[in-house]
Amino acid sequence: MSRSTTRPGSEFGLHRxxxxxxxxxxxxxxxxxxxxxxxxxxxxxxxxxxLDAASFRQLRESAGGDPGAIRAAVATIIASxxxxxxxxxxxxxxxxxxxxxxxxxxxLGLRPGDRVATLVSLSLTPLAVTDGxxxxxxxxxxxxxxxxxxxxxxxxxxxLPADLPVPLALAVLDVCGAPALTHRVVSEAARRRAGPxxxxxxAAGKSGALSAAAARRAGAGRIIGVVPxxxxxxxxxxxxxxxxxxxxxxxxxxADARDPVALAAxxxxxxxxxxxxxxxxxxxxxxxxxxxxxAQGGTVIFFSMATSFTAAALxxxxxxxxxxMLVGNGYVPGHAEFALDLIRAEPSVxxxxxxxxxxxxxxxxxxxxxxxxxxxRPPGGDGDGRG
Amino acid sequence: MSRSTTRPGSEFGLHRxxxxxxxxxxxxxxxxxxxxxxxxxxxxxxxxxxLDAASFRQLRESAGGDPGAIRAAVATIIASxxxxxxxxxxxxxxxxxxxxxxxxxxxLGLRPGDRVATLVSLSLTPLAVTDGxxxxxxxxxxxxxxxxxxxxxxxxxxxLPADLPVPLALAVLDVCGAPALTHRVVSEAARRRAGPxxxxxxAAGKSGALSAAAARRAGAGRIIGVVPxxxxxxxxxxxxxxxxxxxxxxxxxxADARDPVALAAxxxxxxxxxxxxxxxxxxxxxxxxxxxxxAQGGTVIFFSMATSFTAAALxxxxxxxxxxMLVGNGYVPGHAEFALDLIRAEPSVxxxxxxxxxxxxxxxxxxxxxxxxxxxRPPGGDGDGRG
Numbered sequence: 001m002s003r004s005t006t007r008p009g010s011e012f013g014l015h016r017x018x019x020x021x022x023x024x025x026x027x028x029x030x031x032x033x034x035x036x037x038x039x040x041x042x043x044x045x046x047x048x049x050x051l052d053a054a055s056f057r058q059l060r061e062s063a064g065g066d067p068g069a070i071r072a073a074v075a076t077i078i079a080s081x082x083x084x085x086x087x088x089x090x091x092x093x094x095x096x097x098x099x100x101x102x103x104x105x106x107x108l109g110l111r112p113g114d115r116v117a118t119l120v121s122l123s124l125t126p127l128a129v130t131d132g133x134x135x136x137x138x139x140x141x142x143x144x145x146x147x148x149x150x151x152x153x154x155x156x157x158x159x160l161p162a163d164l165p166v167p168l169a170l171a172v173l174d175v176c177g178a179p180a181l182t183h184r185v186v187s188e189a190a191r192r193r194a195g196p197x198x199x200x201x202x203a204a205g206k207s208g209a210l211s212a213a214a215a216r217r218a219g220a221g222r223i224i225g226v227v228p229x230x231x232x233x234x235x236x237x238x239x240x241x242x243x244x245x246x247x248x249x250x251x252x253x254x255a256d257a258r259d260p261v262a263l264a265a266x267x268x269x270x271x272x273x274x275x276x277x278x279x280x281x282x283x284x285x286x287x288x289x290x291x292x293x294x295a296q297g298g299t300v301i302f303f304s305m306a307t308s309f310t311a312a313a314l315x316x317x318x319x320x321x322x323x324x325m326l327v328g329n330g331y332v333p334g335h336a337e338f339a340l341d342l343i344r345a346e347p348s349v350x351x352x353x354x355x356x357x358x359x360x361x362x363x364x365x366x367x368x369x370x371x372x373x374x375x376x377r378p379p380g381g382d383g384d385g386r387g
Numbered sequence: 388m389s390r391s392t393t394r395p396g397s398e399f400g401l402h403r404x405x406x407x408x409x410x411x412x413x414x415x416x417x418x419x420x421x422x423x424x425x426x427x428x429x430x431x432x433x434x435x436x437x438l439d440a441a442s443f444r445q446l447r448e449s450a451g452g453d454p455g456a457i458r459a460a461v462a463t464i465i466a467s468x469x470x471x472x473x474x475x476x477x478x479x480x481x482x483x484x485x486x487x488x489x490x491x492x493x494x495l496g497l498r499p500g501d502r503v504a505t506l507v508s509l510s511l512t513p514l515a516v517t518d519g520x521x522x523x524x525x526x527x528x529x530x531x532x533x534x535x536x537x538x539x540x541x542x543x544x545x546x547l548p549a550d551l552p553v554p555l556a557l558a559v560l561d562v563c564g565a566p567a568l569t570h571r572v573v574s575e576a577a578r579r580r581a582g583p584x585x586x587x588x589x590a591a592g593k594s595g596a597l598s599a600a601a602a603r604r605a606g607a608g609r610i611i612g613v614v615p616x617x618x619x620x621x622x623x624x625x626x627x628x629x630x631x632x633x634x635x636x637x638x639x640x641x642a643d644a645r646d647p648v649a650l651a652a653x654x655x656x657x658x659x660x661x662x663x664x665x666x667x668x669x670x671x672x673x674x675x676x677x678x679x680x681x682a683q684g685g686t687v688i689f690f691s692m693a694t695s696f697t698a699a700a701l702x703x704x705x706x707x708x709x710x711x712m713l714v715g716n717g718y719v720p721g722h723a724e725f726a727l728d729l730i731r732a733e734p735s736v737x738x739x740x741x742x743x744x745x746x747x748x749x750x751x752x753x754x755x756x757x758x759x760x761x762x763x764r765p766p767g768g769d770g771d772g773r774g
Binding site for chain 2: 012014022023024025026027089090091092119120121123124154155156177258259260261285288292302305307308309310311312313314315316317318319320321322323324325326327328329330331332333
């Protein structure tokens with residue numbers, strides 16, 4: 001099923017763009033997911049989609065929580081766009097599967113039979129589903145399915161490690177850009193001044209916990225973990241205890257990250273303002289709080305896909321905040337290996353993530369019995385997956 | 388008309404938020420623009436609004452170009468929100484006026500009678516208009532009007548310089564964060580490696596031209612100015628000639644910044660990829676192009692208010708681009724003075740901006756006679772004002 005020639009721009013998948021012409025696959029309305037591959041492509045037999053949290057939340061709220069309607073909405077998006085690209089949130093997620101065919105010119109180093117996870121967004125990955133999502137109950141971001149997907153020359157995929165459970169590895173790979181970029185930024189700050197203060201908004205979530213661990217490794221002096229409620233505070237503190245005297249966070253504070261003045265006060269009380277603030281929450285409206293919690297001359301890294309560019313730019317300007325604001329790029333060379341190594345070396349993070357995965361698998365119940373409906377709860381850190 | 392006490396959070400204007408409660412003024416739906424000031428506030432007698440380009444463009448397109456409908460829309464926004472905060476674009480603009488009353492506790496150093504321009508967005512500035520915008524023809528972003536506005540303790544305003552024409556000073560102050568941040572970023576890059584390559588998208592616009600001049604002063608090796616058409620290329624080249632052997636840009640290339648592959652190729656041909664790419668265009672969809680035009684390990688600064696956070700984050704990840712992406716913060720300490728000094732020292736930039744202002748005043752005609760309707764033209768750099 002391999003085609004005979006490449007086309008210009010094929011490393012980015014331009015030849016798969018059906019409409020509008022000339023844009024990159026991520027910006028396209030519709031991709032061509034035909035199974036026949038070009039020489040630098042790879043075809044994956046897909047067994048699972050992992051929708052990004054912002055997308056699943058929007059789909060659930062838009063469907064009034066009806067699982068059947070959610071399933072129908074996802075199937076419709078994939079069929080009409082040739083990719084799982086939520087038109088409202090602009091985000092996607094990731095997938096897992098088995099390499100079925102690798103073109104002779106593919107630079108990805110994958111071989112038929114490799115079990116892989118994609119590290120580029122579903123929003124730019126050609127995808128066709130053949131089972132109508134019949135095995136998915138519509139109740140979580142994890143979508144078992146049958147179909148195929150296409151990787152380009154510049155796509156990124158990781159072979160799943162043999163020593164870690166697949167759900168854990170997936171959870172880590174989904175957000176692996178965050179700890180890698182955090183490590184880079186905190187390392188640079190620590191070279192200028194020893195022991196910078198780092199605040200992590202959504203520290204009990206996947207990317208938050210991994211980022212906190214990465215910040216520690218990079219030389220952070222004080223790590224302030226911000227969580228929305230007692231439940232997440234307990235989870236984060238338990239991780240700290242499991243890890244010994246110095247846990248994931250030196251201080252755990254409960255605050256609503258959408259309330260800028262309260263958040264800034266809470267971070268200040270815990271030893272802030274922060275030299276570096278890392279935004280790993282799963283809802284919008286946290287830009288101003290992150291800015292106010294950060295010292296003049298400091299840095300904010302926005303990993304949340306719910307971040308508003310204008311709210312960040314105008315918010316900083318509006319309060320005369322001299323802060324460097326980074327768009328959290330999901331790609332840093334070596335990010336997958338770095339994140340998997342963190343999990344192997346830090347039992348506290350591993351425990352925290354495994355508990356989160358278990359909670360979800362167990363019907364998404366909180367310890368206190370409240371359903372995680374998400375509609376009006378304060379921003380937690382569990383939904384920080386990439387789009 | 389001064390009130391007797393301050394309230395918590397008043398430096399950010401929290402006490403002026405009418406709904407919803409608890410958010411900062413920029414995030415508020417409605418502000419209270421009452422003329423009585425609190426002790427740390429300043430009241431300005433407003434004589435002119437300068438709508439940001441993205442906002443005016445949206446208003447014009449939404450009104451089908453009808454000036455009366457545009458005027459009514461702006462009046463309605465101000466009356467209903469207590470600020471000129473375009474609900475679609477999320478942006479605002481700036482204003483000029485005379486200081487009418489300064490509270491005893493105001494830290495801004497302003498005195499009654501000072502002629503000032505605000506450097507914080509209209510999207511967070513309490514504003515009331517009393518003349519129904521009767522003097523505005525609805526045809527340009529410059530809105531003559533009568534009314535008052537309120538500045539908070541953390542607001543920023545610049546006293547207009549006596550040695551520069553007001554329209555020129557306003558044009559410069561509107562975008563003064565861009566050259567200041569560009570100077571900082573290029574200086575840091577030049578310390579690591581001499582003569583970094585800088586690409587400026589929208590180099591013939593206000594923020595683009597100022598950023599190019601700032602990049603040169605910061606030690607840029609080669610400056611590639613990207614413009615959408617021959618008209619802007621001629622304007623940029625003329626500025627270079629006026630400036631002597633080394634102009635604003637070393638290379639002027641014509642490319643549509645929304646076409647990522649074409650843009651990257653054009654920048655490469657002109658001596659790229661860029662170590663630093665500065666996005667000063669006035670339309671969306673340029674994120675992928677900016678990323679592809681930038682070298683691995685390089686930096687993109689997004690000053691355009693039309694930037695999409697998710698398009699930038701997922702775009703970089705989607706092509707495995709290890710680029711640092713900065714949200715263009717409109718505030719850098721000393722930004723107003725730096726930009727005004729650039730204008731005084733660089734006749735090329737001054738000429739270019741004065742020509743742009745003259746063009747606008749002359750009915751917004753291009754040299755080739757085509758009207759700047761903006762709807763489908765390639766992204767230029769003229770509309771890069773802050774929100």
